[in-house]
Amino acid sequence: MQLATPRGTRDFLPEQMVRREYVINTVKSVFERYGYDPLETPAVEFAETLRGKYGEEEKLIWEFEDLGGRRIALKYDMTVPLARVIAANPQLPKPFKRYQLQPAWRYDEPQKGRYREFWQCDVDIIGSDSVAADAEIVAIIVDVMRALQFEEFTVRISNRRLADRMVRWAGVPEDKIIEAFRAIDKMDKIGADGVRVEFAERGVPKAAGEKILEVIATTGSPKEVLERAEKLLAGDEKAKAAINELRDMARYMALMGVPGQFWRLDLSVVRGLDYYTGPVWETNVTKPRIGSLAGGGRFDKLINKLSGGAADFTGTGTTIGIERIIDAMTELGMFDMGKTKTRVYVAAVKAELAESALEIAQKLRQAGINAQTDLMDRKLSKQFEYAGALGIPFVAVVGPKELAEGKLTLRDMRTGNERQLTIEQAVGELRQ
Amino acid sequence: MQLATPRGTRDFLPEQMVRREYVINTVKSVFERYGYDPLETPAVEFAETLRGKYGEEEKLIWEFEDLGGRRIALKYDMTVPLARVIAANPQLPKPFKRYQLQPAWRYDEPQKGRYREFWQCDVDIIGSDSVAADAEIVAIIVDVMRALQFEEFTVRISNRRLADRMVRWAGVPEDKIIEAFRAIDKMDKIGADGVRVEFAERGVPKAAGEKILEVIATTGSPKEVLERAEKLLAGDEKAKAAINELRDMARYMALMGVPGQFWRLDLSVVRGLDYYTGPVWETNVTKPRIGSLAGGGRFDKLINKLSGGAADFTGTGTTIGIERIIDAMTELGMFDMGKTKTRVYVAAVKAELAESALEIAQKLRQAGINAQTDLMDRKLSKQFEYAGALGIPFVAVVGPKELAEGKLTLRDMRTGNERQLTIEQAVGELRQ
Numbered sequence: 001m002q003l004a005t006p007r008g009t010r011d012f013l014p015e016q017m018v019r020r021e022y023v024i025n026t027v028k029s030v031f032e033r034y035g036y037d038p039l040e041t042p043a044v045e046f047a048e049t050l051r052g053k054y055g056e057e058e059k060l061i062w063e064f065e066d067l068g069g070r071r072i073a074l075k076y077d078m079t080v081p082l083a084r085v086i087a088a089n090p091q092l093p094k095p096f097k098r099y100q101l102q103p104a105w106r107y108d109e110p111q112k113g114r115y116r117e118f119w120q121c122d123v124d125i126i127g128s129d130s131v132a133a134d135a136e137i138v139a140i141i142v143d144v145m146r147a148l149q150f151e152e153f154t155v156r157i158s159n160r161r162l163a164d165r166m167v168r169w170a171g172v173p174e175d176k177i178i179e180a181f182r183a184i185d186k187m188d189k190i191g192a193d194g195v196r197v198e199f200a201e202r203g204v205p206k207a208a209g210e211k212i213l214e215v216i217a218t219t220g221s222p223k224e225v226l227e228r229a230e231k232l233l234a235g236d237e238k239a240k241a242a243i244n245e246l247r248d249m250a251r252y253m254a255l256m257g258v259p260g261q262f263w264r265l266d267l268s269v270v271r272g273l274d275y276y277t278g279p280v281w282e283t284n285v286t287k288p289r290i291g292s293l294a295g296g297g298r299f300d301k302l303i304n305k306l307s308g309g310a311a312d313f314t315g316t317g318t319t320i321g322i323e324r325i326i327d328a329m330t331e332l333g334m335f336d337m338g339k340t341k342t343r344v345y346v347a348a349v350k351a352e353l354a355e356s357a358l359e360i361a362q363k364l365r366q367a368g369i370n371a372q373t374d375l376m377d378r379k380l381s382k383q384f385e386y387a388g389a390l391g392i393p394f395v396a397v398v399g400p401k402e403l404a405e406g407k408l409t410l411r412d413m414r415t416g417n418e419r420q421l422t423i424e425q426a427v428g429e430l431r432q
Numbered sequence: 433m434q435l436a437t438p439r440g441t442r443d444f445l446p447e448q449m450v451r452r453e454y455v456i457n458t459v460k461s462v463f464e465r466y467g468y469d470p471l472e473t474p475a476v477e478f479a480e481t482l483r484g485k486y487g488e489e490e491k492l493i494w495e496f497e498d499l500g501g502r503r504i505a506l507k508y509d510m511t512v513p514l515a516r517v518i519a520a521n522p523q524l525p526k527p528f529k530r531y532q533l534q535p536a537w538r539y540d541e542p543q544k545g546r547y548r549e550f551w552q553c554d555v556d557i558i559g560s561d562s563v564a565a566d567a568e569i570v571a572i573i574v575d576v577m578r579a580l581q582f583e584e585f586t587v588r589i590s591n592r593r594l595a596d597r598m599v600r601w602a603g604v605p606e607d608k609i610i611e612a613f614r615a616i617d618k619m620d621k622i623g624a625d626g627v628r629v630e631f632a633e634r635g636v637p638k639a640a641g642e643k644i645l646e647v648i649a650t651t652g653s654p655k656e657v658l659e660r661a662e663k664l665l666a667g668d669e670k671a672k673a674a675i676n677e678l679r680d681m682a683r684y685m686a687l688m689g690v691p692g693q694f695w696r697l698d699l700s701v702v703r704g705l706d707y708y709t710g711p712v713w714e715t716n717v718t719k720p721r722i723g724s725l726a727g728g729g730r731f732d733k734l735i736n737k738l739s740g741g742a743a744d745f746t747g748t749g750t751t752i753g754i755e756r757i758i759d760a761m762t763e764l765g766m767f768d769m770g771k772t773k774t775r776v777y778v779a780a781v782k783a784e785l786a787e788s789a790l791e792i793a794q795k796l797r798q799a800g801i802n803a804q805t806d807l808m809d810r811k812l813s814k815q816f817e818y819a820g821a822l823g824i825p826f827v828a829v830v831g832p833k834e835l836a837e838g839k840l841t842l843r844d845m846r847t848g849n850e851r852q853l854t855i856e857q858a859v860g861e862l863r864q
Contacts, residue, residue, distance in 0.1 A: 001515070001516060001742050002478045002516075003519055003520040004478070004520075005473070005476075005477065005478075006478060006504055007500075009474035009475075009476060010474065011472070011513075011520070011521075012472040012473075013471065014470060017470040017471060017472060021470060032774075032802050033801075033802055034802075035772075035777075035804030037449065037774070038450075038453060040443070040444040040449060041437070041444075042438065042441035042549050043441075043475055043537075044437075044438050044441060044506075044537075044549065045437065045438065049433060063499075064497060064504075065496060065497075066438070066496075067494065072438055083433070084434075085443055085445070087435055089443075092445070093818055093822055095807055105476075107499050117474050117475060128807040130807045133807045136807065255790055255791055255794075256790065256791075257794055306433070341464045341469055341470075342464075342467040342469070358564065359687055359688075365465045365466060368465070370466075371465070371466075371467060372529070375527055375560040375562045390525055
């Protein structure tokens with residue numbers, strides 16, 4: 001038998017699943033807290049549904065011929081399926097607040113943190129053009145990161161329309177605007193000096209580049225950043241509207257109690273070239289050195305475009321980089337759970353007590369405790385070995401003396417502490 | 433845009449997802465209660481991994497050529513991937529108790545209840561040859577069915593080795609044994625008279641058929657069924673061993689407190705032809721007329737066979753027919769949840785109060801309540817329409833009078849009852 005999985009795909013053993021499910025359930029519960037419901041779409045789509053939507057990345061679509069001779073593809077992201085669902089289901093009440101947390105496939109060259117099969121997680125609002133919706137998405141990102149116990153992270157927020165005005169105001173010629181954006185996008189990684197070099201290499205006029213740097217290098221409170229941008233771009237009504245949008249967004253976030261330490265305005269955030277139409281954001285952690293953990297923004301024309309005009313709704317939302325978050329949390333040692341969901345192993349000190357152990361395990365299960373007991377007629381030492389290998393946090397030892405007293409000995413496998421308890425007491429202890 | 437999904441695949445809108453997740457989470461929590469951990473494997477496997485494993489069904493494997501020219505297949509079930517994982521990970525402590533709940537793909541002709549992409553749910557113990565393990569699996573099935581609120585269901589249990597001995601004892605010639613099994617397998621559906629006809633059509637000698645019917649038509653308590661089988665097959669040591677296995681299994685189930693009303697011994701259960709090596713079972717509901725909801729058994733040679741000898745472990749387990757269960761529960765009207773996970777919609781009576789509504793929604797969220805509020809500047813009546821369309825159970829109305837008193841009006845959307853409550857009181861109410 002071929003023991004390997006296809007390149008860029010992975011088995012998730014229980015130890016990894018316990019961590020993945022913790023992250024996934026945490027993320028889901030935040031989404032649901034804000035009134036988002038789950039949506040799922042098939043792994044396979046007609047290739048024609050996906051084609052013509054991803055620009056240069058289109059070459060990564062994992063396409064194949066169906067047994068029936070049709071061109072089929074594994075889904076590439078959650079966005080095109082969302083547009084399809086919206087177009088196919090006009091009955092869905094708007095705003096349609098949904099999250100989608102499923103595998104996606106990209107036939108890319110696998111490398112650290114990049115897989116051919118990976119989980120993608122999107123949360124979006126379709127049909128609201130209020131900045132309150134954008135603020136809600138950022139509030140969700142902050143709640144997700146905090147729920148996962150990230151302490152140092154920043155959601156960096158800007159506005160695509162402001163960026164558009166800024167490069168024009170600075171005097172970047174029309175045919176160099178995309179080049180200018182590509183350079184600006186690197187500000188966070190390479191700093192102002194790096195961006196200056198990029199501008200030169202990409203043919204952005206020096207004077208224009210300096211004017212841009214003057215805007216994007218602005219730091220300070222949201223108020224300060226916006227006032228400075230307003231001053232620099234004074235007289236540009238479209239820029240002013242975009243600035244006011246960010247000002248409203250900041251107000252909504254304050255209303256929602258989003259702590260200021262976790263987000264800032266950063267006009268160097270550009271995020272893609274033609275997908276977004278309003279506020280945009282990226283989320284970075286101080287450690288480890290890793291890309292954005294959650295990026296998104298407003299996409300008022302995307303549903304129309306992706307659905308070929310079959311549906312036309314504004315929208316805003318974000319991707320939560322589940323795989324990257326799991327990698328970052330692993331690297332930072334943020335997972336403190338064991339390798340199993342089992343809470344207690346019920347061990348019999350000798351074979352004759354195995355059935356009593358089984359009865360006790362069953363009582364614990366009925367009380368809602370995840371419990372295992374021996375199914376292999378093993379000696380006590382082997383049972384302890386097994387519980388230890390799985391990282392089960394407690395072992396309940398059933399011996400003749402304990403049984404006679406209606407008790408068991410509960411051993412905490414981390415501390416080695418042992419206590420004699422009734423089953424009811426043990427249940428109370430194990431529930432904590 | 434192509435609005436359809438490929439044939440035999442489905443979108444799951446939030447309304448359906450809420451039901452599916454309820455079933456999936458219920459099933460998972462029972463598995464975890466018994467000490468099983470999740471495992472996931474990729475959607476794609478090398479075609480060679482799947483080939484040669486499924487007999488006639490092999491033609492349903494959804495195979496295709498990779499962009500790199502390799503033959504790849506969407507996974508067909510959870511069993512072959514399990515065997516691969518076991519062989520690839522000898523470090524996994526045994527018994528390996530895992531469940532796997534993921535989509536599988538079969539390129540079959542879609543029909544009612546049969547899809548090309550569907551969720552498969554398996555729970556298995558690898559590496560234990562104790563009948564206690566078989567009993568545990570049946571206890572899990574019973575707990576799953578009860579947790580899902582099925583009231584009338586029966587796990588019908590037999591033993592593949594007993595069936596083998598029975599047909600030989602009855603005098604079925606070697607080349608008609610498979611035919612005899614195929615007829616016996618229909619007992620539950622077509623009754624003794626139907627099986628008699630099947631025997632005749634399939635060339636099973638009349639006398640042998642009658643002897644078999646005498647055994648499999650036996651009803652009564654486990655004790656009665658076993659005693660009768662023991663009497664009929666007296667002198668056959670292998671049959672006796674198989675009967676004793678069932679006797680032990682019954683004893684373990686009694687120890688685990690599995691109510692007798694939910695299972696019985698039924699020697700007409702054969703379940704497949706060469707996969708199982710010990711106890712086997714099917715699970716049926718009285719209504720609706722639908723096939724087995726959970727079938728499985730002991731498969732002591734399967735891991736060895738599927739892994740091509742790369743691993744050799746005994747095992748037992750069951751499939752839970754998630755899709756069939758969801759269909760049955762839908763048909764029986766057993767889902768009483770709404771279309772959304774949102775618990776409350778916070779409505780402002782006029783636009784000027786929208787920000788107060790937002791603040792209140794945020795307080796409810798911080799208290800763990802799933803809450804939505806308006807993001808579209810809608811009138812109160814439109815907000816109620818939206819909450820009603822989504823089936824959100826409560827609406828919290830924020831008006832000037834309520835606000836002045838630090839209160840809100842909580843409306844139960846099902847009964848129409850309204851109460852003025854403080855936010856803390858509302859949280860208490862909404863948590864119930």
